[in-house]
Amino acid sequence: MQITGAQIIIECLVEQGVDTVFGYPGGSVLPLYDALYKNKDRITHILTAHEQGASHAADGYARSTGKVGVCIATSGPGATNLVTGIATAYMDSVPLVALTGNVPVPLLGRDSFQEVDISGITMPVTKHNFIVKDVCELAETIRSAFRIAQEGRPGPVLVDLPKDITQHQCDYEPSVPKEILPRTERLSEKSLEQALDLIQHAARPMCYVGGGVIRGKASDELEKFLSLIDAPACVSLMGCGAVSSYSERFTGMVGMHGTKVSNMCVSACDLLIVIGARFSDRVVSKASAFARNAKIVQIDVDPAEIDKNIKTFCHVVGDVKVVLTELNKRIEKTLEHGKWMEQVQSYKKRYPIRVEGESIRPKEILGALQKVMPPGSFVATEVGQNQMWAAQFLKHELPGHFMTSGGLGTMGYGTGAAIGAQCGNPGSRVVNVAGDGCFRMNCNELATIARYKLPVIILLMNNQTLGMVRQWQTLFFDKRYSETTLDTPVDWVMLAKAFGVHGMHIHKEDDPLAILQAAFDLHEPVVIDCEIPLDDKVYPMVAPGASIEDMLGVEESNEY
Structure with missing residues (x-):
């Protein structure tokens, strides 16, 4: 039986066990979105506020479930908006398949409207990528993409889909995915x-x-x-x-x-x-x-x-x-x-972990979070001081339950990743430990959280600065705080409420435990604005070029 390329993509996704995709529609992917509409009982589509949010959500879904994450974007700027998320997945070896639209095959290479060579752009940050120019090769290409994403060292694969390929018809034969076998050919x-x-x-x-x-x-x-x-x-x-x-x-x-x-x-x-x-x-x-x-x-x-x-x-x-x-x-x-x-x-x-600075507030807040989080919760982070504090002070008991951008260090990663983890694990709680600098880059995804009523908690460590960069400026640049102070008066609680999300505030003098418990008890999305002293630092720290034994901010225990 002949079906369209768009329907072939749907059938191949179902074959691969895909139940959720993240994306944003546009002209070049209209046939695919029409097929998603007709098959919404088989595949759930999560509409993000930005394509980068879709790629990070697919990444968080993959890390937290162990399955392949899938994101979709249209041609041109839609596709390029995925690049940071694809690179993030590549650096951290996350299995991800990105489906991008493109102009029809006859218009490729003619600088057509919203045309970009996304396969060329992403070549350095994917395990492999494809551009499909014959609908009869579409099914096998999709299957190959999922296999490559998972085998050996996992990573992202991109499949570029000219619009006419998704409209043309072709015979489709169902196929059962082959088992992904462990790589042992070099094991001696x-x-x-x-x-x-x-x-x-x-x-x-x-x-x-x-x-x-x-x-x-x-x-x-x-x-x-x-x-x-x-x-x-x-x-x-x-x-x-x-x-x-x-x-x-x-x-x-x-x-x-x-x-x-x-x-x-x-x-x-x-x-x-x-x-x-x-x-x-x-x-x-x-x-x-x-x-x-x-x-x-x-x-x-x-x-x-x-x-x-x-x-x-x-x-x-x-x-x-x-x-x-x-x-x-x-x-x-x-x-x-x-x-x-x-x-x-x-x-x-x-050498116990000790905290230097104006206070030990980050450790107190994360210690309280540890007490109220239900067993099996997932934690995503943004990048910077919030990330390091979460890694240092939270207890990490289960593999795949801590999601952070390690290799690329992508500010703006955490909210999208939390969305993906929550969609992939609807019975668990998900917390995104964020900084105010990072949250400025992805707070638009509160629209996604509100739209789908995802009970994600965003714990905003708010010190009104780009904290990690300021720390380096303090230690190595004679306190010249060039463009790191974020003193724009943003009311994060009011912003959350504008999106239809609960907002709470933890002032410097507040006991965080009761407020965090109240947030979890709501079982709804919450943004918690936590005041953090401006110059709290992440210690211990190795200065650039020093041996890892030579650490700043280390004190010996008085009890030793």
């Missing part, structure tokens, strides 16, 4: 044995865990591995939730805004096992001093990450879940590193 017995030998002979092993463990659904295997080798573990920002914050083996984040404990452990260990992490500059800082006393074993599904930033002693290339399972099988006897674990515990007592 030799690399496993070499890694195992290093592990068994280490006296002070340390694990550095990244987002690859979460993407690879390998947290259970990691927990067993840590127990078998009797080692502590630190995480990157993207790895928050891969190891429970309540685990005695957990030492916190590592790197620029990590804990002194994690950074000391990385420097003191004799074997650093890096699992699903990529040696970001925000983790490594001064490369020549990073883990200088250790041999480094890197486990990663992406061979391009091996020896890219830091030279390793040994590497194992393959799906992290498979690799950890194989290593766990081969460790015949549980290893014991009592003295090393005692040293780690002594670091924890000596």
Whole structure:
């Protein structure tokens, strides 16, 4: 039976298990939106206020559900508005399929109205992209896009759809998606044995865990591995939730805004096992001093990450879940590193996270949030001080429940991501920890939250400045606060109410616990404007170019 290209897209999305898409209509995607209208009982479309919000929502949906996120935009400016969200997903290895409209095939390359070479623009920030010029190739292209987005190291794929392709008709044959198998073609017995030998002979092993463990659904295997080798573990920002914050083996984040404990452990260990992490500059800082006393074993599904930033002693290339399972099988006897674990515990007592600045208000507010959030809640963040405070002070117990823009550092990410997470997990609560600078970039998405009555809570850490940039200006630019003061008198509570969203205020003298509890009890969308002192800082911190051991804002415990 022949059907239109637009209907073929719908059938392929249903085949792939897609139940929700995020987007914004326009002329070049009218046939697709007409098909969505006719199939709204099969696929829910969430209309965002801006295409960038749609891409971030698809990203948050993917991170929080483990499924592929889907976003749709029209040609030209609609497509280019997706680019930041696509790049965000690319840097953080998020499976996403972006469907963009374009002008009809005969008009391609003629500078037609709202034409842009979106496949060329996004080539550096996608795993792959397609432009479909024959409707008979459409179904297989969509299927390939979903397969590529998920296999190996996940990431975004773009499919560009000229308008006439969605109008033409073609025979369609249903197909069952092939199982996505773990990538093991580069996994060798030799690399496993070499890694195992290093592990068994280490006296002070340390694990550095990244987002690859979460993407690879390998947290259970990691927990067993840590127990078998009797080692502590630190995480990157993207790895928050891969190891429970309540685990005695957990030492916190590592790197620029990590804990002194994690950074000391990385420097003191004799074997650093890096699992699903990529040696970001925000983790490594001064490369020549990073883990200088250790041999480094890197486990990663992406061979391009091996020896890219830091030279390793040994590497194992393959799906992290498979690799950890194989290593766990081969460790015949549980290893014991009592003295090393005692040293780690002594670091924890000596270097607790302390807060310098005018107050400890961010820690108090997030501590209160931790108490009132129901189990299994999801947290999204914006970027900057709010992001670091959320990573440092909240407990991250479940993989995929903490969503933040790590690699790209995208201001404006959190509200869209919270929308996507709430749509993908309607029975859970979702909180976006935001800063006032970031929220200025995405407060238009309150319209989306209100339209769909999503019970998202936006916790606005309001210090009336671009806090992280101001912190750098304070420390490294002699307090020259060039264009970072946000003293425009915005009443965020009134703004929320203008969108039909509840607004609350936490003043500096207020007890945040009761107000936060009241917000959760509403089971409706709420914006909470929290006053934060202007010069509260994110500590500890590693200055640019310094060793990760050399941290600013660290105090030793008086009880040590």
